[in-house]
Amino acid sequence: MESSPKQFQKRNAILDCLRQTERHPSAEMIHDMLRPTHPDISLATVYRNLAWFKANGMIRSLGTVNGIERFDANTQPHVHFICTCCDAVLDLPQIEVPRNLGDTAERSAGCRVKECQLTFFGLCGSCANS
Amino acid sequence: MESSPKQFQKRNAILDCLRQTERHPSAEMIHDMLRPTHPDISLATVYRNLAWFKANGMIRSLGTVNGIERFDANTQPHVHFICTCCDAVLDLPQIEVPRNLGDTAERSAGCRVKECQLTFFGLCGSCANS
DNA sequence: ATGACTGCAAAGACTTTGCATCTTT
DNA sequence: AAAGATGCAAAGTCTTTGCAGTCAT
Numbered sequence: 001m002e003s004s005p006k007q008f009q010k011r012n013a014i015l016d017c018l019r020q021t022e023r024h025p026s027a028e029m030i031h032d033m034l035r036p037t038h039p040d041i042s043l044a045t046v047y048r049n050l051a052w053f054k055a056n057g058m059i060r061s062l063g064t065v066n067g068i069e070r071f072d073a074n075t076q077p078h079v080h081f082i083c084t085c086c087d088a089v090l091d092l093p094q095i096e097v098p099r100n101l102g103d104t105a106e107r108s109a110g111c112r113v114k115e116c117q118l119t120f121f122g123l124c125g126s127c128a129n130s
Numbered sequence: 131m132e133s134s135p136k137q138f139q140k141r142n143a144i145l146d147c148l149r150q151t152e153r154h155p156s157a158e159m160i161h162d163m164l165r166p167t168h169p170d171i172s173l174a175t176v177y178r179n180l181a182w183f184k185a186n187g188m189i190r191s192l193g194t195v196n197g198i199e200r201f202d203a204n205t206q207p208h209v210h211f212i213c214t215c216c217d218a219v220l221d222l223p224q225i226e227v228p229r230n231l232g233d234t235a236e237r238s239a240g241c242r243v244k245e246c247q248l249t250f251f252g253l254c255g256s257c258a259n260s
Numbered sequence: 261a262t263g264a265c266t267g268c269a270a271a272g273a274c275t276t277t278g279c280a281t282c283t284t285t
Numbered sequence: 286a287a288a289g290a291t292g293c294a295a296a297g298t299c300t301t302t303g304c305a306g307t308c309a310t
Contacts, residue, residue, distance in 0.1 A: 007283050007290055027275080042292045047275060049290090064194045067300080068274070081239050094238040095231055098248075105250045108224040109211050114252040118228075120235045122244040137265055137308050157300080172267045177300060179265090197275080198299070 010041055014049045018059060019073040024080070024089035026068045062089060063117075081120045085127035092120065140171055144179045148189060149203040154210070154219035156198045192219060193247075211250045215257035222250065 017030050025033065027046045034041050050071055053059040062070045062080060065087050079092040095118070102113040147160050155163065157176045164171050180201055183189040192200045192210060195217050209222040225248070232243040 005284065010291070040292075044276080044293075045291055048277095051276085064197070064274095067194070079235075081235060081241055081243070083241070084244070090239050090241070092235050092239055095234055098228060101225055101248075102250065104225055105209075105211060105222050106252075109220050109222055110255040111211055111213070111220070111250075112253040112258045113211070113250045114214070116248065116250045118231075118246070118248050120232065120241075120243045120246045122236075123242040125240040128242045135309070140266070170267075174268075174301080175266055178302095181301085194299095 010038060010045050011049050011052075013038055013041070014046055015053060015058065015073070018053075018071055022091070024062055024070045024072050026065075026070055028068075030071075062119075065089065077115065077117075079118045079120070081122070081124070083124035083127055084121050085123050085130075088124050090124065140168060140175050141179050141182075143168055143171070144176055145183060145188065145203070148183075148201055152221070154192055154200045154202050156195075156200055158198075160201075192249075195219065207245065207247075209248045209250070211252070211254070213254035213257055214251050215253055215260075218254050218257075220254065 013034055014030060017033050018025065021033065023029060027043065027050055030050075031041065031043050031046045034046075050059065054061055054071075057075065058073075060072045060075045062072055064070070065082055068087075070089055074091070077097045079095040079097060081090040081092050082088070083090075097116060097118055102116055105111065105113050105116075143164055144160060147163050148155065151163065153159060157173065157180055160180075161171065161173050161176045164176075180189065184191055184201075187205065188203075190202045190205045192202055194200070195212055198217075200219055204221070207227045209225040209227060211220040211222050212218070213220075227246060227248055232246055235241065235243050235246075
């Protein structure tokens, strides 16, 4: 078990939660997932820590799905699939993020590219069969 | 000049505005751009019509930049660059959206892909030189 | 008359922030 | 004592909605 000082229990729980799930959760999803083990955790704490992790490069935001920000503990570039029906977010590790395109982008737009994000949209397996 | 019936003046103005700009504007940006010629246009009307155009496939949303939804009159798939400093959104027409990857995605995730979005993030020309 | 578009203000949804409290050093 | 983390409630921001008024058929 974890024996982190009480001061960091919530923060650690939030990061662990994000690392152990495949759901690419929102703040509220994390809050819901943590309530069984941390009944008194506040949604504000989840938001605050997610912002802190993000600012420190420990997690990454996928952007918003239906107006709700979704997070990913995997900070390595990878491709996502988003179900437009149930808002599920899946990793697509089989697909490579095109690497060389960044240079082309820099040359053609006169900009400095730091990252690139490739996302597919459609219906996930369950939603396609309904 | 346009001689649309009064009933559709605002709606047409919003679509024209979006078609004539390269800024990939938000609802509020459109509202600001239209106020000189339509001093009484309401932000609610902009939001309502953008939702309507989107639902009818006439425009497309890029997703949110800093929590604000941005729109594009170009519904053809194309690549975007987003400046993380000034929130500018640029088209990258020189870069091709990878086409065959959708099939790979479908096979690997058991999903039905409808579209794909490739976006680069970084600093635009002006922001890089500041 | 009926249906459609709009402005205004109110409501809604998601996120951030202020403040008091508690913990660690 | 000082710095940091948290809960709670309030505030903030972007977006949607209800309603009355106007326009077109």
